[in-house]
Amino acid sequence: MADVTPVMQQYLDIKKQHGDAILFFRMGDFYEMFYEDARIASEELGLTLTSRDKSKKDPVPMAGIPYHAANGYLTKLLRAGYKVAVCEQTTLPGKGKGPVQREVMQVVTPGTVMGEESLDARSNNFLVTVSLDGGAAGIAMADISTGEFLAGEIPASRNWLDELERINPSEVILSDKEAPELEREIKSRLDVMVTTRDGWMFDFQYAADRIRDHFGVTSLKGFGIEDSPVAVSAAGGVLAYLTETQKASLDHITAIRRYRPGATMFLDARTRRNLELTATLSEDGTSKGTLFAVIDRTVTPMGARLLKTWISNPLIEPEGIIARHDGVQEFFDYPERIREAAAVLKGVHDVERLIGRVCLDRANPRDLLSLAESLERSWELRETVSQFRSSLVRSCAEEIEDLRDISAIISDALVDNPPAVFTDGGIFRDGYLPELDELRDISRSGRRWIADYQARERQRTGIATLKVGYNNVFGYYIEVSNSNRERVPEDYIRKQTLVNAERFITPALKEYEEKVLGAAERINELERNLFTELRREAASRVREIQAFSHAAAAIDVLHSYATIARERGYTRPEIYDGPVIEIRDGRHPVVETLIPAGKFVANDTVLDGEREQILIITGPNMAGKSTYLRQVGLIVLLAQTGSFVPASSAHIGAVDRIFTRVGASDNLAGGESTFLVEMNETANILNNCTPRSLILFDEVGRGTSTFDGLSIAWAIVEYLHQVQHAAARTLFATHYHELTELETLLPKVKNYNVAVREWNDEIVFLRKIMEGGSDQSLGIQVARLAGLPKKVITRAREILTNLEANEFTVNHEPKIASERPKAPDGTLQLSLFELPEHPVVEELRQIDVENLTPIKALLMLEQLKRKVVKKDSR
Ligand code: ADP
Ligand code: MG
Numbered sequence: 054m055a056d057v058t059p060v061m062q063q064y065l066d067i068k069k070q071h072g073d074a075i076l077f078f079r080m081g082d083f084y085e086m087f088y089e090d091a092r093i094a095s096e097e098l099g100l101t102l103t104s105r106d107k108s109k110k111d112p113v114p115m116a117g118i119p120y121h122a123a124n125g126y127l128t129k130l131l132r133a134g135y136k137v138a139v140c141e142q143t144t145l146p147g148k149g150k151g152p153v154q155r156e157v158m159q160v161v162t163p164g165t166v167m168g169e170e171s172l173d174a175r176s177n178n179f180l181v182t183v184s185l186d187g188g189a190a191g192i193a194m195a196d197i198s199t200g201e202f203l204a205g206e207i208p209a210s211r212n213w214l215d216e217l218e219r220i221n222p223s224e225v226i227l228s229d230k231e232a233p234e235l236e237r238e239i240k241s242r243l244d245v246m247v248t249t250r251d252g253w254m255f256d257f258q259y260a261a262d263r264i265r266d267h268f269g270v271t272s273l274k275g276f277g278i279e280d281s282p283v284a285v286s287a288a289g290g291v292l293a294y295l296t297e298t299q300k301a302s303l304d305h306i307t308a309i310r311r312y313r314p315g316a317t318m319f320l321d322a323r324t325r326r327n328l329e330l331t332a333t334l335s336e337d338g339t340s341k342g343t344l345f346a347v348i349d350r351t352v353t354p355m356g357a358r359l360l361k362t363w364i365s366n367p368l369i370e371p372e373g374i375i376a377r378h379d380g381v382q383e384f385f386d387y388p389e390r391i392r393e394a395a396a397v398l399k400g401v402h403d404v405e406r407l408i409g410r411v412c413l414d415r416a417n418p419r420d421l422l423s424l425a426e427s428l429e430r431s432w433e434l435r436e437t438v439s440q441f442r443s444s445l446v447r448s449c450a451e452e453i454e455d456l457r458d459i460s461a462i463i464s465d466a467l468v469d470n471p472p473a474v475f476t477d478g479g480i481f482r483d484g485y486l487p488e489l490d491e492l493r494d495i496s497r498s499g500r501r502w503i504a505d506y507q508a509r510e511r512q513r514t515g516i517a518t519l520k521v522g523y524n525n526v527f528g529y530y531i532e533v534s535n536s537n538r539e540r541v542p543e544d545y546i547r548k549q550t551l552v553n554a555e556r557f558i559t560p561a562l563k564e565y566e567e568k569v570l571g572a573a574e575r576i577n578e579l580e581r582n583l584f585t586e587l588r589r590e591a592a593s594r595v596r597e598i599q600a601f602s603h604a605a606a607a608i609d610v611l612h613s614y615a616t617i618a619r620e621r622g623y624t625r626p627e628i629y630d631g632p633v634i635e636i637r638d639g640r641h642p643v644v645e646t647l648i649p650a651g652k653f654v655a656n657d658t659v660l661d662g663e664r665e666q667i668l669i670i671t672g673p674n675m676a677g678k679s680t681y682l683r684q685v686g687l688i689v690l691l692a693q694t695g696s697f698v699p700a701s702s703a704h705i706g707a708v709d710r711i712f713t714r715v716g717a718s719d720n721l722a723g724g725e726s727t728f729l730v731e732m733n734e735t736a737n738i739l740n741n742c743t744p745r746s747l748i749l750f751d752e753v754g755r756g757t758s759t760f761d762g763l764s765i766a767w768a769i770v771e772y773l774h775q776v777q778h779a780a781a782r783t784l785f786a787t788h789y790h791e792l793t794e795l796e797t798l799l800p801k802v803k804n805y806n807v808a809v810r811e812w813n814d815e816i817v818f819l820r821k822i823m824e825g826g827s828d829q830s831l832g833i834q835v836a837r838l839a840g841l842p843k844k845v846i847t848r849a850r851e852i853l854t855n856l857e858a859n860e861f862t863v864n865h866e867p868k869i870a871s872e873r874p875k876a877p878d879g880t881l882q883l884s885l886f887e888l889p890e891h892p893v894v895e896e897l898r899q900i901d902v903e904n905l906t907p908i909k910a911l912l913m914l915e916q917l918k919r920k921v922v923k924k925d926s927r
Contacts, residue, residue, distance in 0.1 A: 060152045061087075061105075061113070067140055067157060073248070074136035074160055077127075083117040084139070091116040097133050098126050127161060128171040134246060136162040160298040163246050164224025165197050167406075167415055172198055174403060175349075175357035181222035182290035183213065183239075184255050184283045185231055191283025192312060193291045194220055199358075199405040200305035200412075200599060204288035205312030206281040210741075211319055214242050218322040219365055224248060226294050228255040242322065250294060257282050260289020267292055267303065277311035284312075305412035305595050317366040318693060319710050323734060327713040327749075328686055329643070330364050344687060347643050348696065350616040352395055354403040355602050356609025363610060367693035371628045371707050377611065377695025378625055380443040384615030385697070390437070391619070394612045397434045401427045404602040412592045414585075418471035418480045421588060424598075425463035428456040431601050438608055446611065449604040454597045459590070466587055475584045478577040489579055492572045499569035503529060506562065514540050521562070529566045530556040614696045621645075623697035626688075631706040632662035632744065634689065634782060638701035641684035642691065645699065654820035655701070658685050660782040662744055665803045667770055667783040669792050671827040672807035673835075677820045678786035679715070681807065682749040685784060686711050689747055709745040712738040712781075714753060728757050735765075739772060739779060746781035748773070752788065763789045774799045791860065793826030814838055893920050 057065070060080075064087060068076050075093060077084035086094045087105070091114040095102040104112035118126045127137050139161065144154040161168075164180030172178055177196045184191040188209025195202045207213040217225070217239065224246045227235050232249040239247060253259060264273060264285065273279040278288065288309055295303055326334060331345045340346045345364055351357045368374045384391050407424040410416040416424070435453040438446050471480050483490060507521040516537045523529050527548055533541055534554045545557035591598075617623065621642075638655035645653040654677075659665055672678050688698045692705050714734045735753060742748055753769060754762025766789055773783055785792070793804045806827035808819040811834055833853065837846045860868055896917065905913070 063152055063155060067138075067155065071138040071157060071160065074138040074162075075130060076157075077118075077123065077137055077139045079120065079139075079141045079155065080117075082120055084120055084123055085115055085117045087113050087115050093135070094118075094126075094130070097135070098129055124168050124170050128166075128168065131161065131163050131166060131171055134163075136160060136246075136248075157300070159300055162224055162248065162298060164222060164226075164248075165295060165298045166223075167198055167410055167413060169406075172406070174354035174406075176361065177201070177358050179220055179222040180224050180226065180291060180294065181217065181220055182226040182255070182287040182294070183217070183231075183235065184228065184286040184290065185213075185235070186283045189281075189283055190216075191281065191285070191287035192216060192220075193284065193287035193309075194222065194312070195291045195295060195306065197295055197299070197303070197306075197413075198409050199355075200307065200409050200595075201310075202288075202291070202306050202308065203310045203312040204276070204278050204284045204291075205314065206284045207314055211314060212321070214238060215319070215321045216314055218242055219320065219325065226250055226290055228252045228290070230255075248294070250290065254293045255286045255290045257286050257289075260286045260293075263289045263292050264309070267306070268308070276309040278309060299413060301413045301415075303413070304592055305409045305599070307596055307599060316368070316370070318369050318690070318708065320365070320367075321712070321737070323715075324711055324713045325365070327715045328683060328690065328711070330690075331361055342643060342647070344643060344691075347646055348613070348617045348691075350613040350620075351609045352398045352613075353401050353605060353609050355405045355606035356398070356613065359606040360610045360613060363694045364690075367690050368695070369693065369707055369709050371630055374628045374693055374695055374707070376443070376445045377614075378628070378697070380441070380445040380611040381614040381618065381695065381697060382625060383441050383443050383446065384612050385618055385625075388619065390441075391612055391615055393437050394434075394608060395616075397430050397437050398605060398609050398612070400430045401434070401605050404428070404598060404605065408591070408595055408598045408602070411588055412595055414588065416588055416591075417473050418467055418475050418584060419473050421463055421584075421591060422467050422471055424591060425460040425467070428460035428598065428601070429464070431456040431460075434601075434605060434608065446608065449607050452600045452604040454601065456594070456597060456601060459594050463587060463591065466583075476577060476581055478573070478580045480580045480584055486579075486583065489576065489583075492576045492579065496569055496572035496576060499565045499572065502565050503562070503569070506565075514542055516540050522556075527558070528570065529562050530558055531562065532556050611695075618697035621699060623699050624702060626692035626698045626700075626703035626705050628692060628705050628707055632782070633704060633706050634658065634660040634685075634708075634747070635702075635704040636685065636688055636698075636700050637703070639684055639688050639703070640699040641680050642687055642699045644680050644684070656681060656684070656820075656822040658784075658822075660685075660747075660784075662780060662782070662801075664801060666780060666801035667773060667785060667799075668803050668805050669770070669795060669826075670784060670786045670805045670807065670822070671788070671790060671793060672786075673809060673816075673827070673831045674788075676807035676809055676818055676827075678807055679751050681822060682713075682751050682784050682786055686713060686747065686749050707745070708747045708782075709743055710741070711747045711749070712742060713749045713751070714738060715751045731755075732765075735769065739769065742773075742779050742781040744778070744780045744782075748781045748783040750783065750785045750787075752786060754789070759789075763791055766792060767795070770795055770802065771799070774801055790826065794860065796826075811838075891921070893917050896920075 064076075064078055067078070075086060075090045077086065091102060094100055094116045098118070100116040100118065103115050105115045106112055130137055137160070138157045139159050140155050140157045142153045143156045164178065166172065166178065178198055179194045179196050181192060181194045190207040190213035191204070192207055192213065193202075193204035207216050221243075222245055225239055226248050228251075229249045230252040232247070236247045236249075239245065261273060265271060273285065278284040292303070326332065329343050331340065331343050333340075333342050345361055349357060349360055351360050384394070402423045404424065404427045407416065407420050407427070410420055411424065431453055432455045435450050438450045441447060441450070466481055466485055468480065468482050481489060483493065503521060507519065510521075510531065511517060511519050516533055518534055518537065520532045521529060522532055530548055531545065532554050538555065541555070541557065544559055546559065547555060548558050549556040636658040639658055640653050640655050660668065670678050670681065688700060688703060689705055689708050690711060691698050692703060693707060714731070731753070738748055750769075754766045766787060770785060770792065773779055773781060795802045796804045804824065804826045805822050806825060808821045808823045809831060810817045810819060816831070816835060816838065833846060833849050836849065900913065
């Protein structure tokens with residue numbers, strides 16, 4: 054590279070510092086990319102790959118994009134998993150010696166992107182750092198678009214990977230010391246960009262200093278993380294990375310909140326997925342059909358994001374839950390308050406992200422006006438909720454300051470439809486600043502003079518088609534077509550010859566041009582400075598503006614809960630600290646919206662730690678078992694997020710965790726066998742559940758042979774029943790009819806089935822949960838209705854009768870459990886692996902046939918038969 058040009062040398066120097074990003078290198082009106090970056094860009098963005106210095110023997114590959122269209126391309130690259138370093142020209146061309154100065158102004162990564170077009174308004178965009186120390190994991194997360202910043206510690210007892218999945222970050226930063234192993238673990242669970250940075254960025258002392266520095270505090274106590282070195286390290290890592298990528302002050306990050314995973318219900322990743330809270334089980338990842346999509350009636354983007362957060366983090370202490378219910382109740386009781394709140398909130402734009410862009414000097418004039426329009430509503434929102442008695446709503450109201458002054462300052466300054474860029478003027482109203490008005494007068498009169506000049510010159514020269522035009526190269530000119538060449542006056546100075554015309558200038562024209570252009574340049578500069586000042590003024594109110602945004606978000610969610618409750622007939626659940634869950638006429642919040650109105654069959658649920666701890670639910674395929682299980686889980690979850698629930702009444706002993714295990718047949722995650730996955734999940738449940746938990750088992754043991762699966766399922770129920778610290782409230786849907794026998798053995802197990810009836814040669818699904826086990830012969834009925842030969846049906850009935858006869862011993866005890874002595878802890882042992890002989894066999898063995906009279910033999914035979922048949926005639 055002996056003969057690189059100075060510009061290319063500059064490029065190479067800058068590129069060296071941003072090796073892991075694609076470099077957008079500003080050259081005039083374009084961002085250029087070179088070498089490998091150019092190749093990637095041409096591939097990902099469909100750009101033409103050209104080259105610089107084509108004449109040389111090693112031309113440099115090059116691809117470019119116009120600067121004004123950069124955002125769209127940038128978004129595409131981010132989606133494809135790249136980072137982009139945006140390098141701008143920092144001096145004007147032609148001024149000073151050597152090439153134009155250039156500097157990377159911002160590195161855009163999936164976790165630090167600010168542009169509206171790259172963000173989903175209804176989701177947070179979190180950047181997360183993880184820092185491990187023995188068992189505990191420090192996690193810090195920031196959404197730079199909203200200014201949220203949280204840090205905390207995940208104890209070893211909770212899997213930090215689950216927590217990470219719940220946060221669903223767009224980018225994870227790791228220390229290079231921990232990276233190789235952690236990265237593999239993270240990538241096995243989440244599709245996310247992982248970035249590594251030097252270990253010193255996570256060093257405790259360095260991190261603590263950095264945090265103190267940023268917030269201008271002397272102690273970390275105010276943030277509640279001082280006692281957790283891993284949390285501090287992680288938080289420091291986030292700040293360091295944000296500073297590195299943004300190269301701007303992060304003034305809108307005004308506090309660290311303590312992330313307290315213990316205060317909310319821990320939902321492992323599978324449960325979140327199985328309940329389809331914010332994403333469906335289907336691969337396409339759409340939000341249609343999720344709980345969020347069905348209940349979301351928020352009207353602001355902040356509200357939507359907060360609702361998502363609440364759904365993903367249900368509370369577990371009744372107090373906080375009841376406070377939310379109180380808030381919802383007041384909206385619910387006064388529908389006019391719902392309407393009022395919605396009307397005000399509709400005028401509130403994404404204040405949280407707008408103020409973020411303002412603080413990072415990235416807000417354009419439209420953003421600022423949009424912020425002003427929103428802040429204009431601040432007082433109205435406060436007034437709207439001021440008559441509430443709910444303490445939660447009141448505290449929201451109190452957080453709202455009157456921000457109409459700053460709103461007025463902005464809207465008095467900006468024109469009604471300001472431009473999206475702040476460099477080209479046209480931002481401020483006439484009358485805003487005398488100096489600006491004067492300049493505009495000069496510019497306007499100059500332009501008017503030029504417009505008049507055309508008419509005057511036409512008259513003077515007699516050339517009717519003479520035109521005054523403008524271009525970037527030599528400014529204003531007079532154009533005369535070739536046919537009128539003879540009439541061009543002496544004083545015209547020729548500038549350019551076209552095919553059909555010639556272009557001229559005159560001293561008078563140039564004089565006014567100077568006025569117009571000079572004024573325009575000064576106007577742009579003045580407006581640019583005024584705008585930057587105005588933006589700073591808005592930024593200085595960041596705390597009040599964020600407080601307003603947070604209050605508006607909470608009011609929005611409560612209003613949304615009340616709206617959906619009225620729309621779909623939800624009722625307020627009672628939450629208390631106890632073992633009972635009692636739901637009357639419960640419905641599945643999502644399924645009921647997917648089938649015709651009124652067709653959903655409501656069902657009751659009673660669970661307690663006493664008589665009905667474990668419900669065994671049987672019923673044929675398609676009966677509605679899975680729907681029922683999920684409905685119970687979703688009602689409990691909704692209640693604990695603060696929402697009303699789809700039921701006529703619900704009394705809920707607060708749940709610490711909801712576990713689900715769903716026997717999906719195609720659950721081939723990570724190459725593990727379905728059965729192994731299933732057993733992993735089951736082990737996780739049994740090892741972590743408590744009496745305050747709710748377990749939803751939807752089929753266990755399907756992935757193995759019947760005897761295997763049945764034995765495991767049986768033993769699981771026994772375990773949950775007998776082991777006190779694991780006595781979770783459990784719904785167990787199963788196709789193992791044998792499990793219903795547990796009801797006779799274990800006092801806290803109860804059988805239910807989803808009713809079906811045969812009617813007019815059809816199977817009718819009643820969708821009703823009834824007491825007792827289901828009718829086993831339904832499969833044969835279906836076979837009959839399907840037209841299987843009568844002979845087959847009759848024979849199947851016989852075989853079924855035989856099988857059923859073998860389920861119980863002569864003493865009416867389920868054979869599965871009764872033949873083995875009880876273990877010391879009282880659990881029953883399974884006997885499937887050593888099937889015992891029928892007692893009659895032993896009796897037969899004892900008979901001395903030689904010494905038996907025919908009469909005696911007959912009597913004996915009758916006796917034996919009675920023993921065997923006894924159970925059949927039940
Ligand atoms: P299972 O798990 O017993 O095979 P599902 O729970 O998958 O059955 O239910 C099958 C279908 O029945 C559901 O997709 C739903 O459309 C319908 N369904 C389930 N429960 C109800 C109900 N309570 N009321 C109305 N339709 C229901
Ligand atoms: Mg099912």
